[in-house]
Amino acid sequence: MQVFKEEKWDLSELVKDPDSPQFAKRLQAIQNTVKNFEKNKKILSPKISEKKFLSMLHQLEDITEEFGRVSGYASLEYSSDTQSDKATALLSKMRKLGAQLENQTLFFDQWWKKQIDEKNAQRLMKSSGELYEFLRYKRLLAKYSLTEPEERIINTLDVTGHSALVKIYDKITNAFVFEVKLDGKIKKYNREELTVLVRSPNPKTREIAYKALLGEFDKNKGVLGEIYQNIVSNWKDECIQIRGYSSPISVRNIGNDTDDKTVESLLAVCKKNSDVFSKFFVQKAKLLNMKKLRRYDIYAPIKKKEEKRYSYDKAVKLVLDTLNDFSPQLSEYARRVFVQRHVDSTIRPGKRSGAFCSTISPKLTPYVLMNFKGRTNDVFTLAHELGHAIHSVAASGKSIFIAEAPLPLAETASTFSEMLLFNKILEEISNEEQQTILVEHIDDLYATVGRQAYFTLFEIAAHDRIGQGAMVQDITSEYMKTLKDQFGKSVDVTPDFGIEWTCIPHFYHSPFYCYSYSFGNLLSLSLYQRYRKEGKSFASTYVDILAAGGSKKPEVLLKEHGIDITSESFWQEGFEYIKNQADRLEDLIN
Structure with missing residues (x-):
């Protein structure tokens, strides 16, 4: 029987020796191929033949494949030793070459998005076989694209606009030092170190750590709030006023190739099922010998025996x-x-x-x-x-x-x-061990499903209110409202948590990104529930879904397998799983 041993990976299938003449020749061959591809500029026209168009797509595939191997090698080699000067230099070289090649092939992308009429685009798409979805999605994004000079202006202004605001936010918040007084001694922590303290077994330590975190952000709420207000206004001005998206969140939905209705159903179900997590927090309070959890305590660990180890x-x-x-x-x-x-x-x-x-x-x-x-x-x-x-x-x-x-389907197989x-594992361990593993499991589900959905619901409200002239205090009030909505009476939420929204980098970096976590995890849970109902026969359906990759729009792909992700009833199946686990924990406790 095979014995699996810990080892370093073998990257020779990608590149045998980056210092060899053969590697230099590979890079030169890629650049020569790209130069040949550039000659296609002359023949691009709406009347281009299906055969020639498909040939160009295959040329692009080959370029992407071959450069992907050498750049992938550089990235993996760097990950395996980030201190290696040689690996660092190679990664920088590949990034520079990648940017150069992208610029050289960009003309095809621009032509397809903006310079070909719809009738001829449909003609070429119909003859493109499995690449239809790739081309369709590019055309969809083109609907919200501007002319090349306008895009250039926006890209230029973005350096001192959204991107600059995010950099300022990061620069300010990454410099925060959190002073914490424990055992009569004052120690200074960065945010990463503070995260360990908020999960401390000691309730007082958790409270002190949270107060240090929120207090520092509260002191800076004026500037952090103004940065957020400007990011939201910039999002609205560019995406809705100039590009023509229907709503702030639809920008993200279209980026995810997902319908607004699907995301609305997902969020509605998460909101309706907030009581599933509320009941869990009541049970967790019992395990921690507390009358009621405070917001400081929701990630508190429960006592457990020595952790099991695996070879x-x-x-x-x-x-x-x-x-x-x-x-x-x-x-x-x-x-x-x-x-x-x-x-x-x-x-x-x-x-x-x-x-x-x-x-x-x-x-x-x-x-x-x-x-x-x-x-x-x-x-x-x-x-x-x-x-x-x-x-x-x-x-x-x-x-x-x-x-x-x-993106919404990217975590399906991993979570499943x-x-x-x-x-x-749950079927093979004692009741005491089951309690521990169930609490940790439901903690994770709250963090990745419930909490992320409410983050998104807050963002929807915040973007709307800032558009109406809301001030920092108004945004804080809106955030407190979403906290009370998700916890109900199961958790005491003190006023200091109102400013927590300024601590969430996703709100600044990538508006409305958070629902992707809820989407991916709840989708996997719902599929798992289908498996529990259908048994072994579900495996072939599941493999077919994975085998499609990104060749079909999520709604279309899943509909072919009898799954309607625009329907609230589908997402509800995922919450049935969470509810079952919470009920299982309650039975073990009582």
């Missing part, structure tokens, strides 16, 4: 066996990552922290980076990243332009894989 071999086999129980095909996809030595699992100086899955090309097995310490959480991380990997392998028959799933593992 790397056992962790890998557990995840592969879990996948095999659901679908031997998907387990085999995941096994490829190990067989081909595409996993970097060892902990060493200079290596990037955290974990990720990188798909360089649909033609190549993905690469997975993680830092394995043997904790239960590491096993779930492994399941999560292998979920991404099997999604990519399932869609490996697609063009590089449509293999990647759109975690669900399978969670329920397998």
Whole structure:
């Protein structure tokens, strides 16, 4: 039987030696191919033949594939040793070359978006086979694009507009130092260190940490509030007044290739089911021997015995066996990552922290980076990243332009894989261990589903109110309103949390991004509920969904499998799962 050992990944399938003459020749060949592609400028016209148009698309695919391999190598090599000067230099070189190649091929993108009439565009799209969706989506974005000179002006002004405002926000908030008095001593913390304290087992420590965090942001609320007001106004002026989007959130929806109705249904269901998390917080208070949770306590850990440890071999086999129980095909996809030595699992100086899955090309097995310490959480991380990997392998028959799933579907396989593992582990542990793992699980579901949905509901209200001239205090009042709405009477929320909205970088960096977390996680939960009802037969439906990659709009793809994500009843299935887990915890406690 195969024994899985921790090791560094093998990147030789991408590049054997970046210092060799052969590598230099590869880079030169890519640049020559791009120069040849530029010659197509002369023949671009609305009457271009379907055959010639398709040939150009395939040329672009080849360029993207080949450059993706060398630039992907540079990125992965840097991740495996961020302190290497050689890796850093190669990554910088590839980024510079990538920007140059993008500029050289941009003419095709601009022509397709703006310079061809709809009738001829439809003619070419119909003959493009599986690339129809790729071309359709570009045309959709073109509807909100401006002329080239206008786009250039906006890009130029953005440097001193939205981008500049975000940089100022980051510069101010990243410089914050939080003074915390513990055990009679005052210590200074950065925000990352403070995050550990807000999850302390000690209630007083949690309160002190939160007060230090919120107090610092409150002191700076004038400037942070003004930055946000200007970002929101800029979003409205550019996206609605100039580009013609129907609402502030529709900008993000169209970017995600998702209908407004779908997102409205998702948010409505999250709002209707806030009591599911409220009841959980009541149960958690019992476990913490508290009459009622304060907002300071919602991420408090519950007491647990010494954490179970897993060997790397056992962790890998557990995840592969879990996948095999659901679908031997998907387990085999995941096994490829190990067989081909595409996993970097060892902990060493200079290596990037955290974990990720990188798909360089649909033609190549993905690469997975993680830092394995043997904790239960590491096993779930492994399941999560292998979920991404099997999604990519399932869609490996697609063009590089449509293999990647759109953002709302991107976490489907990763979260689903975690669900399978969670329920397998849950059946094999004691009641006391079940309590601990259930609390942590529902904590995560609140953080990724409930909290993110309410962030989005706040943003909708804040954008509306700022458009009507709201001041910083009005925005704070709106945020408090959403906190009270989501917690009800289950959690005491003190006034200092009103300013928490200034602590959320997503509001500044990427308006309305947060619902993507709710979407991805609740979609996976709803699909998991379907699996529980339909049994083994659901596996083929699930594999078909993954195999589509980004070749179809989410609503269209899922509708083909009898799933209507515009319907509130579908999203409700996901909340039934959360409710079942909360009920299971309540039975264990009482």
